[in-house]
Amino acid sequence: MSAIFGIIAPGGRPIDAAWTNRMQGNLAHRGPDGQGVWQQANAMLGHCLLRVTPESQYENSPLLLEHLVVATDARLDEREGLMDQLRIPAAQRLQITDPELIGRAYLQWNERTAEHLTGDFAFAIWDGKEQRLFCARDHVGVKPFVYTYVNGLFAFSTEMKAVVDLPFVGKELSREYQIEYVCGFQHDAEMTIWKDARRLRPAHLLIVDAKGLQTRPYWNSDMPPDVRFRRPEDYVEAFRELLIQSVRDRIRTDFPIGATLSGGLDSSAVTCIAARLLQKQNRSIHSVSSVLPPGYEGPETDEKEYIAAVLQQEPNIISSFVDSDGLEYGQGLAELFGRLYDMPNAFYYMDEALFNLFKEKGARVKLSGYFGDMVASNKYITPLSFLLMEARPTAFLHYLKARKKTTGYSTKKLLKKELLTPLASSRSKAIIHRLRGNPPEMDWSTLPLRWQPGEQAHVRRLWYEYSDAHRFSYRKSLWSGIEDYFMEEWDTSAAYRDVVVAYPLADHRILDFLLGIPPEMLQYAGRSRGLFREAVSGLIPHQIATRQDKGAYIPLFQQKLESGLKWLRDALYTETDPHKENPLDFAQIKKTALNLTGCEYSLIFEPNIWTEQFVASLLKFQIFNNKL
16 A cells, blocks of 8 residues: 556666656655655656555565565455465464565466455566566456556556656547546546546556557456355345455554445445444444535435434444535635546535545545445346346246335336346337437437537447447446446545545455346345345344435535536636637537526436536536646
């Protein structure tokens, strides 16, 4: 932990010391406990250290191990099993660090190293004997890894800025990325806002040597074995054990621990499990929650009742709250651009306030329930279609009966909603939508973009491919392998507060388990998020385990954005050049923003909130396009 960086010149070109100093300077905030650089004529590896785990107290990186130089941003789990495989003597086990374990794993398994690792990691190993750089990123992509390869020079880092700020890296923005961003999808997980910068995909390795650069997966969603138990209850018990183990692994620190706590299923489960485990050690956990101001009567559901239930159940939680009423949209946005060298999410102002509170509490680990609804507590999987394709008629009928009972739908409605619709292609849905006289759901021509000839057709084709890629596969529907960019942003924001964000529900052991079970088990007993609900029953308050009214919770976003749009418009007028070449239509964006501020506050929350998020993103993008 907590950042890695480096430059490799496979052709033997010397590494300029100024490049090294610039990268280290841009990452200095990530190394409060030490910084180190190893450099020879054509290779440089660096590391910035934030101590978190007990063994990190002995860490000194980059690590020199035989003919290797190892730089890691990692927290390894199942260390004992790994040390058994590596035959590490008992006397060395308490103090052996994660970089040394990764280095020894490379000496034993070479390019298959990452297959033997469990945890969150991104690492780079310079093999002096082979004159080769070997890198890998964890299965889910919790740890960031950004790189560039231009003019025979390869550079990588934990943060975007450290790569893009190098003098030999171009500062041209990617038109393709910008257009897909505005259209609301991204077909290529490696693509970034910068034309010369790429991301290493989750579960991928990367090699740079005299032959050039290559990347390839070391794991995919088809690899985990099938998981089959005799009784349905066995799936619940096994899943519960995995949840508890995942949280246990992430609280293995002597520093204070925090958690973001809402009234939802995922964050409540993570916080309650952590609190109980820490209670056995006579330790507390800090919770930080976003709440609405007293007397608020808007469309969002107040979470205080559910948060209070968690606090009452777990007495060792020390709670703090962020009142949305005191936050401003636009505040700190320019500074955040300069940190991320990328687009912050639309609700960055709340994230920044939460991170500041964790900094005040001295927490070095922040547990998050985020990522749960993408995998662990996924409610979007429709087992009926997969049971049909798997030709399991008995399971199909049993699940159909259970689902009818929990939803109250008729057989006809359920088959249409959860069987036929998921199997239909996006293109055929669009055709049926038009034949019924409805306006297009995805009307690309209305977007504030300056389209070039053939561009709309190209984007539409990519959109259909993106939308339909996994509808025939349960495994790929559950985990497509596309990275989640919130985690990269939060990793950078947390690092400025000496905090590491941990995601127990993004544990690849949980992912492997869920990929291996029969599809109907994910929605156990026909209930949305059924397996997760059953597994955390008794661990979290009953009213949260059975809660069905959880919707979008974006505290006061509409009011914040409306009040903040003046600042954004002023920034557009004073800091941007409407004639500068980019895909966005400057005039149309300003007109949309002006219309939005003139609208009356609407109680139709969900549609409007995403419209406003879209406008805010465009405005920020326009500023970003001209600012850096």
